[in-house]
Amino acid sequence: MSFDARNADEGRSAFSLPGGATRVGTRLFDPRINIVSDPWRPELSKFTVSDEGVPAETTYLVRNGMVETLRYSRYWAQQKNKKPSGPLAFILESSTPGSSVDAMIKTAKRALLVARFFYIRTVDPRSASVTGLTRDGVWYIENGEIKYPVRNFRFNQSIVLMLAPGNVDLIGVPERVASSEGGRDPLFVPALRLNAFNFTSQSDAV
Amino acid sequence: MVLTETASRAVTDRLLGSVTADDGVAFVESEDYSHLRFAANTFLTSGRREGVNARVTVWIGKRRGSASTTDLSDAALKQAVEDAQTFAKLAPVDVEYLPSLAQQTYKPGQGWVDATSRIDLPDRAHQISDAIAQSEKGGIIGAGFHQVGLLARASATMHGNFNYERGSLVSLKMTARTPDGSGSGYFGRNHFDVARLDTARVAREAIRRASD
Numbered sequence: 001m002s003f004d005a006r007n008a009d010e011g012r013s014a015f016s017l018p019g020g021a022t023r024v025g026t027r028l029f030d031p032r033i034n035i036v037s038d039p040w041r042p043e044l045s046k047f048t049v050s051d052e053g054v055p056a057e058t059t060y061l062v063r064n065g066m067v068e069t070l071r072y073s074r075y076w077a078q079q080k081n082k083k084p085s086g087p088l089a090f091i092l093e094s095s096t097p098g099s100s101v102d103a104m105i106k107t108a109k110r111a112l113l114v115a116r117f118f119y120i121r122t123v124d125p126r127s128a129s130v131t132g133l134t135r136d137g138v139w140y141i142e143n144g145e146i147k148y149p150v151r152n153f154r155f156n157q158s159i160v161l162m163l164a165p166g167n168v169d170l171i172g173v174p175e176r177v178a179s180s181e182g183g184r185d186p187l188f189v190p191a192l193r194l195n196a197f198n199f200t201s202q203s204d205a206v
Numbered sequence: 207m208v209l210t211e212t213a214s215r216a217v218t219d220r221l222l223g224s225v226t227a228d229d230g231v232a233f234v235e236s237e238d239y240s241h242l243r244f245a246a247n248t249f250l251t252s253g254r255r256e257g258v259n260a261r262v263t264v265w266i267g268k269r270r271g272s273a274s275t276t277d278l279s280d281a282a283l284k285q286a287v288e289d290a291q292t293f294a295k296l297a298p299v300d301v302e303y304l305p306s307l308a309q310q311t312y313k314p315g316q317g318w319v320d321a322t323s324r325i326d327l328p329d330r331a332h333q334i335s336d337a338i339a340q341s342e343k344g345g346i347i348g349a350g351f352h353q354v355g356l357l358a359r360a361s362a363t364m365h366g367n368f369n370y371e372r373g374s375l376v377s378l379k380m381t382a383r384t385p386d387g388s389g390s391g392y393f394g395r396n397h398f399d400v401a402r403l404d405t406a407r408v409a410r411e412a413i414r415r416a417s418d
Contacts, residue, residue: 039315039317040313040315040316042316043402045315045316045317045373045398046315046317046373047315047317047359047371047373048312048313048314048315048371049312049361049369049371052307053231053306053307053310053361053363053367053369054307054310055310055311055312055313056313056315074304075302075304078304115391115392115415116392135392136381136390136391136392136415137390137391137392137415137418139418146418149418176395176396176397177395178377178379178394178395178396186396
């Protein structure tokens with residue numbers, strides 16, 4: 001999900017509206033969700049200088065589910081009379097206390113527990129749709145208990161719809177996680193219990 | 207080991223010192239990766255890779271050219287600047303050109319921990335021995351990768367900006383398999399501070415997921 005202002009202004013992102021307008025100021029996400037860029041968060045501690053040399057600032061991209069600001073390159077900031085953005089340090093957290101994964105399982109009637117997603121690729125930036133596979137275990141949960149493992153799946157899912165009001169059931173405690181496809185870029189994100197998620201086919205992956 | 211701030215500044219100074227273009231930005235990045243791999247509950251490989259990259263971007267009448275080199279000798283840096291200036295003259299006008307930054311104020315990050323940068327082979331062998339011991343105890347076949355990555359980067363502009371940052375990162379990723387091949391579990395975590403990377407938890411989670 002790109003928070004790039006130019007992509008939004010030029011109609012290429014999930015935050016675009018017709019006629020060059022954007023969804024800044026719109027409550028696109030569950031009202032508990034905050035998305036913050038903060039490279040000084042103690043568990044994250046990322047680089048504080050962007051590739052363009054712009055110093056980092058702690059910035060709310062989404063506050064209480066509302067898109068608050070987008071990210072500007074130096075050039076686009078100058079064009080739009082905004083401040084250029086420093087590097088992104090991605091934090092997704094809830095404004096309410098987080099649930100543990102165990103509690104999410106114990107209170108679930110019918111659910112799937114996904115250990116990990118990988119091989120994630122963008123399908124459509126305008127709906128923030130991605131595809132990918134589950135990996136290293138999917139389990140079927142019934143009446144609060146893990147019953148048995150099931151096959152891996154491919155998914156096709158809009159991240160905006162995934163985090164939309166009404167779809168997010170429980171939000172976990174954020175923790176530092178590493179990308180499963182290399183890179184140095186840790187995120188600070190929670191487990192989620194969602195009402196709907198589009199698994200589209202089975203996969204033979206382990 | 208990665209370049210210090212002083213050593214990085216010496217590189218960006220030498221690059222910008224030979225620029226005759228209207229504007230320019232110099233970068234230098236250095237990295238140091240070392241690892242210990244294990245599989246079938248035994249140590250496999252240990253290795254190290256170090257690298258450095260110096261890069262310069264210049265503008266001549268808003269036409270932009272870039273060149274980079276992994277050789278930090280005076281001759282190589284000078285050649286990189288000459289190449290960048292040659293390319294700039296051949297390039298179309300960069301309509302999005304903005305003058306390079308004047309001195310900025312940076313609030314330093316905390317992503318570098320000396321202890322992480324000093325991890326040596328006995329340290330990581332010790333941590334992986336614990337993961338292997340947990341695997342053997344649980345009747346599990348364990349495999350994984352323990353890595354330390356150090357990165358330092360600096361940039362300087364013709365308008366007087368300079369910044370330097372470095373980061374340390376240690377990670378353990380582990381796959382656990384049951385001997386009959388019916389169960390597999392994976393878990394991985396990383397941290398800039400080796401004291402806060404819970405390697406025992408990584409092994410425990412991978413083994414639990416394989417066994418459940």
